[in-house]
Amino acid sequence: MAKVLVLFAHPRPDTSEVNQPLFQTAQAVEGVSAIDLYAEYPDFGIDIDREQARLVAHDVIVFQHPLYWYSAPAIMKEWQDLVLEHGFAYGLHGKALQGKIFLNAITTGARPEAYSTEGMNHAELRSLLGPFEKTADLCGMRYLAPFVMFGAGRAREEDRVTVHRNAYDDLLKALVADRFDLDKASKAALLTDVLDDFILKGEAV
Ligand SMILES: Cc1cc2nc3c(=O)[nH]c(=O)nc-3n(C[C@H](O)[C@H](O)[C@H](O)COP(=O)(O)O)c2cc1C
Numbered sequence: 001m002a003k004v005l006v007l008f009a010h011p012r013p014d015t016s017e018v019n020q021p022l023f024q025t026a027q028a029v030e031g032v033s034a035i036d037l038y039a040e041y042p043d044f045g046i047d048i049d050r051e052q053a054r055l056v057a058h059d060v061i062v063f064q065h066p067l068y069w070y071s072a073p074a075i076m077k078e079w080q081d082l083v084l085e086h087g088f089a090y091g092l093h094g095k096a097l098q099g100k101i102f103l104n105a106i107t108t109g110a111r112p113e114a115y116s117t118e119g120m121n122h123a124e125l126r127s128l129l130g131p132f133e134k135t136a137d138l139c140g141m142r143y144l145a146p147f148v149m150f151g152a153g154r155a156r157e158e159d160r161v162t163v164h165r166n167a168y169d170d171l172l173k174a175l176v177a178d179r180f181d182l183d184k185a186s187k188a189a190l191l192t193d194v195l196d197d198f199i200l201k202g203e204a205v
Helices: 019-027 048-056 074-083 130-138 161-176 182-187
Strands: 004-008 032-036 060-066 101-107 147-149
Touching (some): 004 019, 019 101, 048 074, 101 130, 101 161
């Protein structure tokens, strides 16, 4: 069994139509530690030792957040800047994160067609998330394709929230049970609601 850490960042959870319900899903999965960073650190006073201990105690690290300015809400940057220290996360003696798994579980305002080389953003989502992938690489973690819901602003009226919550539940449970095809997921462009290709059946690997 793998230990999965979900670090959730949303500065206005009271207005969230997708991330807040997704976070509730994560909180209910056995084997998942679900942490709300804005709730724990409303003044950004991140406890570095505690966060590093959390990382060491888990095998899979998930950043769950809405996409804000092609990145994450501010506390996630603060968390990275303070917690991923030289000598802990990277550098000659910084080996604490080596071999762990990392992924972003995100929602976007824009529709999927905006995230293509021909679309509004002139790039695929995974390449826009390059700083997360490069950070994971530098820390010796294995980066998986992002789990994404596009067009989140319309998800509720289009009745897409439950399907996505169920897919998130499947994803987290498969990660806990070591039944996720990490090779395939590290090479893929995206993980979406259709996870069948990535979830391994039968014996845990
Ligand atoms: C400050 C801010 C920045 C945003 N930047 C982006 C962006 O870069 N790309 C995008 O597709 N949507 C962007 N959005 C839209 C959010 O991603 C969208 O509102 C969110 O995913 C909805 O999830 P929620 O219901 O959990 O809040 C932005 C929204 C805000 C408030």
